[in-house]
Amino acid sequence: MLFYNHSSKSVVSLSQICALVILVVDKQPNKKSFRKEDAMEEKKERGFTRRAILKNAAGMAVAGAALSPIKTGAGEQKKRRLGMVIDLRKCTGCGACSVACKEMWDVPTGKWRSWVKVVEKGEFPNVKTLFLRRLCMQCDNAPCLRNCPTKATFNDPDTGIVRIDPDKCITCKYCLWNCPYGARFINPQKQLADGTVGPRADKCDFCYPKVMRGENPACVDACPYGAITFGDLDDPESEVSRLIKTEKVTRMKPELGTEPKVYYIGWDDALLDAKVDSENEEERRNVA
Amino acid sequence: MNAQVLYDIKNVLDMSWNIPLYFYFTGLSAGSFILSTLAYVFGVEKFRPLGKLGVVTAFLLLTVAPLFLIFDLADPLLFVRLFWNFNPTSPISWGTVFLTVYPIVCLFYAYYIWVGNMPRAKIFGALGIPSALLVHGYTGWILAAVMPHELWYNPMMPLLFLVSAIVSGIALMIVLMWGANFVLPENEQYTPELFSDMGKLLVGSIAVDLFLVASELLILSGGTHAAQEHVALLTTGAFSGWFVGVELVLGAFIPLALLLVMRKSVTAHVVASLLVMLGILAMRYVVVMGGIYLPIV
Numbered sequence: 172m173l174f175y176n177h178s179s180k181s182v183v184s185l186s187q188i189c190a191l192v193i194l195v196v197d198k199q200p201n202k203k204s205f206r207k208e209d210a211m212e213e214k215k216e217r218g219f220t221r222r223a224i225l226k227n228a229a230g231m232a233v234a235g236a237a238l239s240p241i242k243t244g245a246g247e248q249k250k251r252r253l254g255m256v257i258d259l260r261k262c263t264g265c266g267a268c269s270v271a272c273k274e275m276w277d278v279p280t281g282k283w284r285s286w287v288k289v290v291e292k293g294e295f296p297n298v299k300t301l302f303l304r305r306l307c308m309q310c311d312n313a314p315c316l317r318n319c320p321t322k323a324t325f326n327d328p329d330t331g332i333v334r335i336d337p338d339k340c341i342t343c344k345y346c347l348w349n350c351p352y353g354a355r356f357i358n359p360q361k362q363l364a365d366g367t368v369g370p371r372a373d374k375c376d377f378c379y380p381k382v383m384r385g386e387n388p389a390c391v392d393a394c395p396y397g398a399i400t401f402g403d404l405d406d407p408e409s410e411v412s413r414l415i416k417t418e419k420v421t422r423m424k425p426e427l428g429t430e431p432k433v434y435y436i437g438w439d440d441a442l443l444d445a446k447v448d449s450e451n452e453e454e455r456r457n458v459a
Numbered sequence: 460m461n462a463q464v465l466y467d468i469k470n471v472l473d474m475s476w477n478i479p480l481y482f483y484f485t486g487l488s489a490g491s492f493i494l495s496t497l498a499y500v501f502g503v504e505k506f507r508p509l510g511k512l513g514v515v516t517a518f519l520l521l522t523v524a525p526l527f528l529i530f531d532l533a534d535p536l537l538f539v540r541l542f543w544n545f546n547p548t549s550p551i552s553w554g555t556v557f558l559t560v561y562p563i564v565c566l567f568y569a570y571y572i573w574v575g576n577m578p579r580a581k582i583f584g585a586l587g588i589p590s591a592l593l594v595h596g597y598t599g600w601i602l603a604a605v606m607p608h609e610l611w612y613n614p615m616m617p618l619l620f621l622v623s624a625i626v627s628g629i630a631l632m633i634v635l636m637w638g639a640n641f642v643l644p645e646n647e648q649y650t651p652e653l654f655s656d657m658g659k660l661l662v663g664s665i666a667v668d669l670f671l672v673a674s675e676l677l678i679l680s681g682g683t684h685a686a687q688e689h690v691a692l693l694t695t696g697a698f699s700g701w702f703v704g705v706e707l708v709l710g711a712f713i714p715l716a717l718l719l720v721m722r723k724s725v726t727a728h729v730v731a732s733l734l735v736m737l738g739i740l741a742m743r744y745v746v747v748m749g750g751i752y753l754p755i756v
Contacts, residue, residue, distance in 0.1 A: 282470060288756075289466040300465070305756075314606050320551035321544035341540050342533035345551055347471045351607040353756050356470040357533050370533035427606060441462035443756065448463040 252311075252331035253377055254404040254432035255391075256414045257304050259439075261398035264289055264302035271393035275378065282356040284375040285390055292441040303442040304399075306390075307354040307375040308423060308431030309333050315346035315355065323372070331404075331432065332379055337363050337371045346372055351427050377401070404432060467756075474751055477531035479743040481524055482598050483627070486620065486739065488520035489595035490628015492565065492587055499572060500584035505656055508648035512635055514569045517591070521562050550600040557597055561590040595624045602750065609686040610693075610750040615675045619746075622671055626664045627739040630732035633657050637729045654728045658718045661728075661735065665711055672707075672742075688753055698749045701741050710738010 269285040278284050285306040292299050310316075313333050316324045323339035324346055326332075347355045358373035378388035391399045402409035414420065414436065421438035422431045495513025497506040529535045541555045564587045571580035599617025606612055636649040636657075676693070679686040693702040714731035721727035 283468050286468045287466075288464065288468075290462055291465050292460075292462040294461055301462075305468070317548045318546075318550070318604055320546055320549045320555070321540050322546045323544070339540055339544050341537040343528075343531075343551060344472070344533075345549075345601070345605075348605050348608065348751065350471075351755060353470050357472070359533065441460055444460045445462035445464045447467075447754075 250329055250331075250405075251403040252405045252432065253382065253401065254309065254331075254411055254434065255377070255388075256400045256411050256418075256420065256434045256436060258398040258400075258414075258436040259302060259304075260437035261396040262287070262302040262304060263396065264300070265395065267393045267395055268304060268390035268399060271389040272375065272378075275389040277360070277362075278373075279358060279360050282358060282373070284354075284373070288442065290439075290442050290445040292439065292445070301439050301442055303435075305352065305354070306433065307333065307350075307377075308352050308429065308433045309375075309377060311430035311432065312428060314349040314351065314429060318349050319346055327379070330377070330379070330382060332377045332382070333374075334376050334379055335372055335374065337361055337369075340371045342370050342372060344372070350374075351424055351429060352431075469754070471751070474748055475531060476744075477527040479740075479747045481527040481531075482595075482620070482743045482747065483740050484520050484524035484527065485595045485598060486624030486743075487627050487631050488517045488524060489591040489621075490624045490626070491520065491631060492517035492591040492628075493625060494628055494632050495568075496584040496588055499568075499577070499580050500588065505653065508636075508653060509632055510572055511569075512639065513632065514565060514572065516631065516635060518562060518565045518569060521558075521565065521594070525558055550597055550604050554594075554597045554601070557590065557594045561587070561594045564590050592621060596621050602746070607755045608750045609679065609683060610689040610746065613675065613678060615671060615678065616746075619668070619671045619675060622664060622668045623739050623742055626661065626668050627736055629657055629661045629664060630735040630739070633661070633728055633732040634736070637725065651723065651725055654725045655722060658722065658728045658731075661732070662715060662718050665715055665735065669707075669711055685753065685755075689749065692749055692752060693745060697752065698745050702745045702749070705741035706738045706745060709734050710741055711735070714738070 264287045266287050269283060269287060272278065272285045273283070276284065285304065288303040288305055290301045290303065292301055309332055311326075311331070313324070313326070316326060316333060320343060321339040321341055323336045323341070325334060325336065327334050342357055344357060347357070355372055355374045357370055359370045360368045361371040361373055363369055363371070378386075378390075381388060387401055391401045400410050400414055402411040404411055404415070406412060411434075415434055418436045420434040420436055422434055424443070425431070491513045494506065494509050495511075495517065497503045497509065499507075499510050529538045532538060541552070544552075545555075546552045564583055568580060568583035568587050571577075571583060596617050599620035602608075602611035602620075603614065603616040604612075633654065636654065639646060640649050676690055679690045692698050714734045717727045717731040717734075
């Protein structure tokens with residue numbers, strides 16, 4: 172059986188798709204299943220399903236235990252460095268993560284805190300579609316932070332999340348130019364502290380309000396394949412630390428020295444090297 | 460690598476003309492100020508007529524320039540937050556300081572010139588020179604500090620900005636002197652000899668400017684893929700009309716020819732200066748818009 176990809180005018184066979192699926196499934200080190208049902212089962216065990224979180228919304232129960240601020244003996248919160256590992260081998264580009272994010276934070280039309288870049292690599296018959304989930308990399312050495320004139324962009328000391336203070340942002344757009352990952356935008360309808368709405372710089376903040384309630388970011392829960400793992404990079408027992416130690420992880424543009432906290436499993440250089448195949452120059456340059 | 464992007468999102472908006480115009484006006488202001496100090500601080504007497512003209516021009520330009528920045532903000536009134544939030548690592552923060560100090564020094568310098576207190580004028584002129592250089596040089600730092608944009612991210616940018624500022628300042632002074640002669644014909648101080656001397660300054664500074672532009676292109680041509688793409692963009696791509704046609708040919712080569720061949724003609728100097736001013740405006744446009752034109756991921 173053959174499938175025809177209209178945009179790239181290439182043909183993919185059913186056997187190729189099956190081979191791809193088997194390859195992906197086979198790569199799981201602990202033979203975790205690729206199927207949605209098994210992903211849901213696993214999440215139930217870990218208590219991270221949306222139902223569990225809603226049920227336990229008032230108290231921070233099992234769902235949030237791994238993420239809630241850990242209190243040390245003196246009653247202070249332990250400083251965490253929250254990061255994310257995204258398994259691109261499981262990603263199908265469904266965009267559930269980005270839709271959940273957009274819905275949760277009312278991101279305006281045309282702006283995205285999180286999105287999926289789709290790249291096609293190779294030539295018929297050896298063609299492969301690759302997906303890259305793009306979002307703020309929450310850099311430890313962020314250029315946006317260094318160059319913000321009012322320190323509106325700052326590194327939250329308790330979580331390591333790079334946040335924007337709308338009370339200081341002047342919308343100069345300098346941080347937009349400075350981001351090597353194109354993660355930032357001006358949100359013309361940002362909710363402000365006094366209840367009004369106004370333009371401010373905006374980006375993914377790892378769902379900071381949810382994280383402070385001990386919950387996962389919206390994308391982590393929304394991903395049907397469990398491709399996104401979230402946790403404390405400084406905690407050697409956390410799932411993200413385990414994945415970083417055991418899997419082959421890559422960060423986006425590590426040579427820039429920005430020290431991003433989003434790691435990818437299953438990286439392919441074609442994700443960044445890909446060009447826009449278009450005669451139209453406007454189209455060519457309006458991509459990222 | 461045979462890979463094509465099927466779908467991606469671009470969050471960053473294009474730039475408006477506000478930013479290139481801001482750079483242009485601060486450049487003109489800094490250039491005019493430096494010329495004004497040639498006589499009053501450095502004692503080069505033949506440029507004494509430039510003193511008052513230069514400082515008035517510098518001050519007026521500087522009152523207009525920040526308005527471009529303020530109206531570039533998505534919410535213009537937010538600019539006041541710059542005064543009570545300071546980030547020591549951000550060039551824009553430093554700029555807030557320079558943009559406050561420089562007009563004040565300018566005012567004092569102008570006052571002492573008008574009142575005739577030359578020693579005090581010299582002091583404030585001397586203080587004004589670094590202020591003027593910083594008020595325009597920092598804009599070069601603003602661009603040079605932006606890592607993802609290869610056209611900007613090199614040490615040449617602040618220097619190029621300063622030299623372009625001097626070039627455009629000299630050209631502006633020539634045009635204004637001619638304008639002053641036109642409006643007040645009985646005014647004797649802007650002599651053809653002064654035009655000639657300014658013309659020599661202009662030739663020298665254009666030469667330095669061209670050298671820096673060539674150096675930048677050379678360095679970028681040997682750099683990363685993105686850097687090479689920027690050179691192609693400027694020389695043969697979408698910006699080649701502005702860069703080669705306006706900035707280089709109209710803005711540098713033709714004025715150089717006019718200034719070197721017709722050394723005594725005031726008209727040639729004025730025409731050359733107008734072309735130079737156009738060329739430097741094109742330079743600001745090319746650097747700012749061209750720098751942000753190509754995708755970064």
